[in-house]
Amino acid sequence: MNNDYEKLSPEALRRIDREVAKYPADQTQSAVMAALVIAQDEKGWLPKETIAAVANYLGMAPMAAYEVASFYNMYDLHPVGKYKITVCTNLPCALSGGVHAADYVKTKLGIDFNETTADGKFTLKEGECMGACGDAPVMLVNNKRMCSFMLPDEIDKLLAECK
């Protein structure tokens, strides 16, 4: 992992360029959401220095990029564990065990929502609707991998898989 928070790797910049190309030439700010995701993937979270680096690259005010980073739920403005597990507890999921699944993970890991295990491996988050209510209980691992039908056996399997 690159710990130089003020600099993005050439690979990250290449990926950001691909996002910039989706929008009209005078609308590079449109790529800020994707660019922040790319930066978060690289750094593990989004320190202010990294947000500023993204803003500078896109030619926008650092505060405008920070506004975006602090508005959307899946940006991590604080360090998180190697595996960030987000559990949906909204009503449709709760009817099929979403809250109970979250309780189960809490007990297994010995942490509450918004906490990280002492070994830095897991962070637990409470999520809002992920648009997969038919698969409840659902969990997201590191924002990108959705896990469906997370009953106790499946949760055990997932946690064991996360090395």
Add this chain to the structure above:
Amino acid sequence: MALIDTINPLLTTGWAKGDAGWSLKDYEARGGYKQLRRVLESRMSQDDLIAEVKKSVLRGRGGAGFPTGLKWSFMPKAAPVKYVVCNTDEGEPGTFKDRDLMRFDPHSVIEGMIIAGYAVGAKAGYNYIHGEIFEAYQRFEEALDQARAAGYLGDNILGSGFSFDLFAHHGWGAYICGEETGLLESIEGKKGQPRYKPPFPANFGLYGKPTTINNTETFAAIPFILGMGGEAYLNLGKPNNGGTKLFSVSGHVNRPGNFEVPMGTPFAKLLEMAGGMRGGRKLKAVIPGGSSAPVLPANVIMDCTMDYDSIAKAGSMLGSGAVIVMDETVCMVKALERLSYFYYEESCGQCTPCREGSGWLYRVVHRIEHGEGRPEDLDLLNRVTDNMMGKTICALADAAAFPVRSFIKHFQSEFEYHIENKKCLVDPEVQRMGSGFFKAGNV
């Protein structure tokens, strides 16, 4: 395993093979891109195209139910730069149909968007995809590459002289971006805070240019409408409620999932298709159109048909077709508490009645649920909703208020019991077992 059952497969024709049937080759094999080809080769006039969509009485599948053809006709003809935007920011609790459209039939959405672009004279489009469904976003990007390589996107499509390109924009966790102007702000790289309307997007949309925004399912229906003709599509449903509709059924049923049925299908039939009530328990209530729609008690919903007009007549909204089924193990106060927390958490904060009101609603329902309710709290809740509804830039305040008002209206005695006895009417152990998480041998 996303489509559970259907009476009349149209949108879901391509879902049969699940993850194995989404690619361009499969889509073309089932007649995909034929309608785009026909529109371009026959140089169909924009007016004729919009007239055909109007005839189908396709109504917006995202929740508002606005007639799609009419929406398209609002786009100014002369404007040099226009956009088409697809709203796949599917975050309304209970809704999960667009995710499956992205996974199993992304090309139907792409074809629908290109045809829409032709109809309104746009040369570019964006599909805004819900942050939490990264795999669906990736799939859509792949589908776009396929379509571009095959000449369905880009300059001079199929030699017609018509050019259109399409891009995916990935959200990152904000319910409010499902509101169309919040979504536009988000594509522009800003906080997703809704804009004042008017001006409406048809005049001042993305980057200030005329923009047509439709839901994913709406675009996916377009190729089918052109294939069978607007009138035939309308006749699949019932008057003023054209076509088929995807319903996402979640909660206490045996087979939660997506179902495609003709508009006007009885609720009882949909419930039967979803395998009936889990464990044979008794139906208590249904939220028929996503969490923002007023809840309906069992006896009312059992007499409804699933279409915009029938559900509206019963006092709720068909919304996005998200059917949240609750059985007798549910404490209605606890259910409302979770929904109220959601709106409090997701209010974007720019309008005081919503920012403050959603917090008031959550805190008061929370204290009732936790045995600290006061006799005057139900009046207080209703008064807070009076100060929210219709008093904000967008409909999130109304969406927060509808559940509160309808839960109290239909289940007032349960709320009163909670306040008087400082506990749930439904035994906590019964509630605990209702979710199905705990089975024999489990914790």
